[in-house]
Structures are given as C-alpha cells and as structure tokens.
Amino acid sequence: MMGKGLHRVGKAVLYVFLVAFAVFLLVPFFWMIMSSLKKNIDVFTIPIRWIPQVFQWHNYVDIWTQAAMGTWLQNTLILSVVVTLLQLLTGSFAAYGFARVRFPGRDALFLAYVATIAVPWQAYMIPQFILMTKIHLTGKGLWPMIVLQAFGAFGVFLMKQFFETIPEELSESARLDGLSEYGIWLRIMLPLSGPALASLALLTFVTTWNDYMGPLIYLRNRAYFTIQIGLKTFQADPQGSSLNALLFAGSVLSILPIAIIFLLGQRFFIEGIATSGMKG
C-alpha cells in the first residue's frame, strides 16, 4: 500500500517536472505567436502583456507587402526541393555501390566519407568558398547552394545503413531473372527503402530550409535571398526593425512549413536520427 502511494507521489512529481520542462521548451513559440498578433508598438511594453488586447491578424497579410516574403519563400522552397531530390538520388545511388558492390578501395573511400562528418564545416568554409569562386559557381543564383547541400555524406551513410538490412536473397533472385545492378537499385532496393528515404528526405528538407550560414556566405543578391537570410536583413534594416510584430509574423511563417512537416512525419525524423547514432 505504502509503496503504491509513494509510487503515485513519484509519478505526480515527475509529471510536474515534465510539464515545467515542456513550458520552458514551448514558451518561446507561444511568445513568438502572441507577438506576431500584436501592434508593432505593443511588442515592447511595460508591463509585459502576454496576450494581445486585440488580435492583429492583418499582420499576416501586411508582411507579404512590407517584405519580399513571396520571393524568399519561393527561393527557399525551390532550393529545399531540388536539394532533397538530388540528395535522395545521389545518396541512395552511392549507398548501393558501398553496400552491395565489392571493389578495391571501397572501404577506405567510405571511411573518408564518414570521417568528414566529424570535420566542422566552419573549419573548411574558407577553402571551400575560394574553390567555389575559382570554378565560377558563386554569384550564379541558387546554384552554389544547391551544389553545397546536395552531395552530403550523411545521405550516403544513412542509406547504406538501411540497404544492409535488406536481405541479399532478394537481389540474388532478381539477378537470376536478368535484372542489372541498376535495375536492382531501382526496382528492389528503392521500393523497400520507403522509411529510410522518407527520413532522409525530411531531414534534408528541414536542414536546407533552415540553413543560415550557407546563404549568408553565398547568396549576396537580394533576388535570391532565402527566408532565413531575408528575415535577418529585414530585422537589421532600420525600416524593418520598427515593424516588430511583422518580424514575428515572418518568423512564424518561416517555421510553419517545418512544423507541419514535423507533425506529419515525426516518426521518420526520429528514426533517421536514431539510425545515424547507431554507428557507435
């Protein structure tokens, strides 16, 4: 009896702790949404008002005319979709080579791939920038960003891990039926890799959507600004900085697509990250 009572108290304490923690985690988002519905002059007030007096829904209309939201979102969407497709295609293709074809130097090459995951990008961003300039990729619209993001080692790694769990017998019998290795990749491996492809697609899409440093360095032309860099310049701009509530409306809009994707595909995010940690 006592043990059970104690257990119940323990559980209650646990819940209080978890709820407090969830508040700490989510309050910034609550604050962001509330501020986006205030009047511009009401974002900074004393005393602090958590909930706006009148909800200014028109902020979400005004931001499109006051800032180049349309262009930013369009650029970000194009970039994220193209990068995701390329990453899926080249990543899974290379992964098949690493997982199922044996040739000299393969394992050393794979080790080189994995080792670069542990090298911080900040350490080689300068030589990378110089190289990109030398081959005349900088200043060509979204291209430098596409090249930069689409050939990551992460996709190769993730897909290889997954391909290795698919029984070899399936490919073997396909081979007997006369399917080429490319055919096996397309007709056997890809259809069986749905969850892994979904994980990789979602993680790549979100990373590209949220990338700030890459666009900061490579996208210097306003016409090609992504949402992140656009919002940042809007904030730094003297005209924009007075439009506080609009800035928050823009922030909410910038994370809304990610929030929707996350809610729909949560399982794939978690599985993708969990797989990446399993290499030990």
Next chain:
Amino acid sequence: MSTTASAPRTPRTPRATGASGGRRTSASPGPTRHHNALRRRNTALGWSFIAPNFIGFALITMVPIILLFYMAFTDWNALTTPNWTGLANFERLMRNTTFRAAVAQTFYYAIPHIILTGILALALAILLNQKLKGVAFFRAAAFFPYITSIVAIAIVWNLLFSPTYGPINEILHFFGVANPPKWTVSSTWAMPAIIIVGTWREMGYYMILFLAGLQTIPRELYEAAKVDGANAWQRFVHITVPGLRPTTFFVTVMLAIQSFKVFDLIQVMTDGGPGTSTYVISYFIYQKTLGYYSTGEFGYASAASLVLFFICLTVTVLQFIVNQQADLVKPWWSSLPMIVGLVFFALAVWGFCVGHALIIGWGWYLVLFVLCFVAVGVHTSILRRRQS
C-alpha cells in the same frame, strides 16, 4: 565502421568476391585472368554508382579540407598569388589578443554547453523512456526547437532576454531579484544567455539519440537486477551506463564538435558582441574573410581554421581512446596519465588564453599533454591486444 554482416556480392558469379576479403577466400583459386576481368568490372560498376555523389562530395568537402592544410601556411589574400610562409600565420595568431580571447570564449561556450546538454538530454531520455501518458507529446516538444530556424530563434530569444521589456527579467523581478542580468547586452551575461539558448535548442536532438540507445538495452536485464535487489541508482550504473556506451561515444563526439564550432547562434544573437564578449574561433575566421569588416586574409584565417580543426580532432581522439578503454580490465593507475594529461591540456589552454606562463609556457604544457596521450594510446592498444 560497421563491416557488413551480409557478405557483399558480385553480380552473377559470387565466387569471385573472395579474394578481396570475403568469406569464400578458401574457395578462390588465386588471381586468374577471369578473376581480374571480374574485378575490373566490379570496380567500374562500383564507381558508376558512387561517382554522381562522389564528384560533388570531393569538390565541396574533400578538396577544401586538403586545401586548408596548404592555405594555412601561405599568405593568400585572394588578390595576389599565395606565397609559402611556413609557420608565420600561426606565430601571428599566437600573438593576436583577439584570437586568444576567441579561443577562451570558445571553451567558455563549449564546456558548460557540452555538460548541460549532455546531462539534460540523458535525463530527459531516461524519463521519456518510461511508460507514461503523453510521452509522445513531451518527446515532440523537446525535439521541436532543434528543427526551428536559427533566425526565428534569435529573434524571439533576444526579445525574451530583453533587459527591460523581456519576460525573463519580469519573472526574475517577480521572484525578488532586484537587479536581474542584462543578458545579451551585457558582456558578462551574453555568453550564458547563448549557452541557455544553445542547450534549449540542441538537447532534444541528443535526447533522441539517447532514447534510441536506451531501447537497445533489454528490459529483462532491469527486471533481473530488480529481483536481485539492485536499487535504481545501481541499475543505472551497472546496466544503463554500460549499455549506452556506443551512444554516449557518438553523442559526446558530435556534441563536442557542434559546441567548439559554434557560430550561427552567435552570429544571429549577438554578432560577437557586446564588444568581443562572444567572439569565438569560427567568428574570427568569418570576420577575417567573408564578414562585414573582412580583411581578406584567407591564409591567416585558414591557420585559425586549422586550430579549430585540431581542437575538434583532439576531442574526437580523446573520446575514442576513452571508449576503447572502457571495457578493458586495467590496473588502477591506468587512468592517471589521462587525468594528468587533461590537467596539462587545461593548463595549456588557460596559459594560451591569458597569455601568462605558469612556471613553463603553454606550448610546453601542450607537448606534455600530447606525450601523456600517446602513452595512454599505446598502453590501451597493448591492453587490447593482450585481452582480445
């Protein structure tokens, strides 16, 4: 990395795989003409799969990393042709007080951030690995900050931290704190503010890694330990900790790298300021080359990049050695050189950052540190060979 359990195959004639290390070596008759042709065909086939990704990967990652090692020893400024200058860049860096401060600030961010994030992520993972109502919601809530854009995060946290208009200080006032910190506009509190935001943002990611690790530990182990009368703490130490070792290794390596390279969070929140109070190594690299007040000193910045690279490499190698040692039977004194080595490392970093020598210069401490770890590494590999 993980070598496949399922034996790799070649198309049509699986026998030929043997020579390159598969299981069928005994069956293969040695290099023959037929075999060589197959090997060539496999190589072509393998490369045809890898090439589309590899060309991009080599261009944007491998070549730049190799170039880094060359550029760091030149005076390249993007206009003139680079001249080999040997260690001149490094000597200049050592004398540069801004760089010294940047190294100090990088450690000041990284160490508390690694400890806080690691512990919170593990605690959260253990809590959320239990059968509780609403677990899915809490997991999602913990993870969501990690996939939120850094710009939106900076905008909202800067407002939350605002000294006069921010809710955080309002709450502190409410609890009777008369002079709450000025957070991002004060040079003492800017870094703690960034550490808080960094922890808030990243712990959900590491929580997921820990959760995945926890799920690989069989529940029966816990039940058996309970029957044997082990309390919660004993179960944690004797089951959870060893069971999580591969995960912990991965988490600490990634977390350390992510902390030492910190850049975008600082760029969007404080822009290195106020003054240079949040100026870190990555920020130094950026400012010298691509930033607003760029001096175009690409060679010089590459030397700073190389320092960052070696800090991350050192941390990774340390973790690797610790991980290798973990399941060995070893004498009690075997962790001494490691502890002494870490003390030397701390003295070297400290000496470098403040610019004073404590009995001997920081460079000597660095040498001692390296010696200690070579000793630890050699000792570990001897033990491993003996015990395997």
